[in-house]
Amino acid sequence: MTAIAERGYHDPDALVTTDWVAEHLDDSSVRIIESNEDPLVFRAGHIPGAVEVDWARDLNDPLRRDYLDREGFEKLARRVGLTPDTTVVFYGDKNNWWACYAFWVFQLFGHTNAKVMDGGRLKWEQEGKTLVRDEASYPASDYDAPARDDSVIRAFRDEVLAHLDAKGSLVDVRSPDEYSGRLLHMPEYPNEGALRGGHIPGARSIPWARAANSDGTFKTAEELRAIYEGEHGLSKGDDVIAYCRIGERSSHTWFVLHYLLGYPNVRNYDGSWTEWGNLVGVPVER
Amino acid sequence: MAERRDPYPEKLAELEDLLGLIDDRNQRIDMLIETADRFREVPAEVAERPYPDEHKVPACESEAFVWAKKRDDGTLKFYFAVENPQGISAKAMAVILDEALSGAPLEAVANVPDDVVYRVFGSELSMGKTMGLMGMTTMARLSAERLLASNAGR
Incomplete structure (x- = not known):
C-alpha cells in the first residue's frame, strides 16, 4: 500500500x-x-x-x-x-x-x-501486532470542552429539507438494497428501521465501504475522486450532506470527503433514514 | 421481549437467566468473550471451504455459516463457521446455540425467538450486528422446524 x-x-x-x-x-x-x-x-x-x-x-x-x-x-x-x-x-x-x-x-x-x-x-x-486484554487506566484529567457545535458538520431534518429545495448534493452511503427500499428493517423489529423504504430524492448511492481497500486502508485520493467525482459527479465546491441509517456509516464518508478529498462543506445527517423514513410528508424516491 | 414459549431449551433458559442477573456491562462482555474462546469451527467431515451459500447466514457481516445434522436420537447437532476473524460476537453466539440447542428437543429449538440475541447481548447492539446474530438463530430454528415437519410427514 x-x-x-x-x-x-x-x-x-x-x-x-x-x-x-x-x-x-x-x-x-x-x-x-x-x-x-x-x-x-x-x-x-x-x-x-x-x-x-x-x-x-x-x-x-x-x-x-x-x-x-x-x-x-x-x-x-x-x-x-x-x-x-x-x-x-x-x-x-x-x-x-x-x-x-x-x-x-x-x-x-x-x-x-x-x-x-x-x-x-x-x-x-x-500485521501480527500486539493485542492485550488488560485495560489501561489513566489519571482523570482536566478537560474544559466548548459547547457542542452542530452548525458546521451536522445536518438536521429541516436543514436537509432546505438542502433538498436548494438542490444540494446528497450522498446515501447505505447498501444498494437499503437505497432502493428493498430492505427496510429487521422483520420483527420495525422500530429499528423505517416505515418507508427508499432514499431522499436526488441522493447519489455511494456505499461507504467503496472508500476502503480490502485490508481496511483508505483508497488513494485519485481512486476516491474516480468514485465520488468520476462516477457520481460530485465536485469539491459542492455543499454535501451524507446520510445512512443513524449517521454512523455516513461519518466514514464525511471523513473521506472532508479530510481526504478536501471538500470544505460536508455535513453528516445523523437522523438519517431512521428519521427520514419515518417522517410524515417528506419526499421519498425509489 | 416476548415470553418464552413452552417447551424451551433448558440450557438456553439457564443462560438467559444467568445473564439477566448481570448488570455490569463488562462482566457480561467478559463472560461472552470466554464463551467465544470455546468456539470450534465446523469439522471437515461436515463441511469444507468454500462453504456452500445455502449454509451462509443472510445479513451476517461476520460471514457466519450454520449446519444442522440429525443425530441418532432424532435431535440436531449444530455446527458453525465464522469467517470474519473479528466476528467475536458471532463466535459467542455460535457456541451458545451449539451448547444450548444441540441435543435439545426439536419442539424446544423451534420455540427459540430471534430476540434471544437481546437477552444474551443486551440492547446496545447495532442493527447490523443484531441482524447477523438473529440470522444465526433463525437458521438454527428453521432446521428444527423443517425436521419436525419432515417427521410429521408434511
Missing part, C-alpha cells in the same frame, strides 16, 4: 499508520481510542494502552436521541485522561466505520487534534 503522504490526500495528517501507532504506544501526548460495532471486540484484545469509546454507551445521550452534551463530553474526556492538547488516534473494526463516527462526534466538540489509524483494527491484527 502506498505511503499515506503519497496518496494525494488533502489532509494526510488526519491519518496515521499502524507503524506510527506502534511507535507511539508510550507517548503520553497520544491517546489511542478504539471504537467498534461489536461490543466484545475491545475487551477480547486491543492495542496496548488503548481505551474504549463505545458508540452507544459513551457517545449518545441515554434518553434523548442526541449526542452527549458538553458536560458529558468533558466527563468522557476526563475519564480517558485527555486534555485538549492530547493527540487522539481512533481505530476500530469494520474498516474504521465506528472510529470515524467517534472522530466525528469529537469534532462536534472541537477536539481537532485527532487522527484515524489507517486500516483500523483489521490491519493491526493482520
Whole structure:
C-alpha cells in the first residue's frame, strides 16, 4: 500500500499508520481510542494502552436521541485522561466505520487534534501486532470542552429539507438494497428501521465501504475522486450532506470527503433514514 | 421481549437467566468473550471451504455459516463457521446455540425467538450486528422446524 503522504490526500495528517501507532504506544501526548460495532471486540484484545469509546454507551445521550452534551463530553474526556492538547488516534473494526463516527462526534466538540489509524483494527491484527486484554487506566484529567457545535458538520431534518429545495448534493452511503427500499428493517423489529423504504430524492448511492481497500486502508485520493467525482459527479465546491441509517456509516464518508478529498462543506445527517423514513410528508424516491 | 414459549431449551433458559442477573456491562462482555474462546469451527467431515451459500447466514457481516445434522436420537447437532476473524460476537453466539440447542428437543429449538440475541447481548447492539446474530438463530430454528415437519410427514 502506498505511503499515506503519497496518496494525494488533502489532509494526510488526519491519518496515521499502524507503524506510527506502534511507535507511539508510550507517548503520553497520544491517546489511542478504539471504537467498534461489536461490543466484545475491545475487551477480547486491543492495542496496548488503548481505551474504549463505545458508540452507544459513551457517545449518545441515554434518553434523548442526541449526542452527549458538553458536560458529558468533558466527563468522557476526563475519564480517558485527555486534555485538549492530547493527540487522539481512533481505530476500530469494520474498516474504521465506528472510529470515524467517534472522530466525528469529537469534532462536534472541537477536539481537532485527532487522527484515524489507517486500516483500523483489521490491519493491526493482520500485521501480527500486539493485542492485550488488560485495560489501561489513566489519571482523570482536566478537560474544559466548548459547547457542542452542530452548525458546521451536522445536518438536521429541516436543514436537509432546505438542502433538498436548494438542490444540494446528497450522498446515501447505505447498501444498494437499503437505497432502493428493498430492505427496510429487521422483520420483527420495525422500530429499528423505517416505515418507508427508499432514499431522499436526488441522493447519489455511494456505499461507504467503496472508500476502503480490502485490508481496511483508505483508497488513494485519485481512486476516491474516480468514485465520488468520476462516477457520481460530485465536485469539491459542492455543499454535501451524507446520510445512512443513524449517521454512523455516513461519518466514514464525511471523513473521506472532508479530510481526504478536501471538500470544505460536508455535513453528516445523523437522523438519517431512521428519521427520514419515518417522517410524515417528506419526499421519498425509489 | 416476548415470553418464552413452552417447551424451551433448558440450557438456553439457564443462560438467559444467568445473564439477566448481570448488570455490569463488562462482566457480561467478559463472560461472552470466554464463551467465544470455546468456539470450534465446523469439522471437515461436515463441511469444507468454500462453504456452500445455502449454509451462509443472510445479513451476517461476520460471514457466519450454520449446519444442522440429525443425530441418532432424532435431535440436531449444530455446527458453525465464522469467517470474519473479528466476528467475536458471532463466535459467542455460535457456541451458545451449539451448547444450548444441540441435543435439545426439536419442539424446544423451534420455540427459540430471534430476540434471544437481546437477552444474551443486551440492547446496545447495532442493527447490523443484531441482524447477523438473529440470522444465526433463525437458521438454527428453521432446521428444527423443517425436521419436525419432515417427521410429521408434511
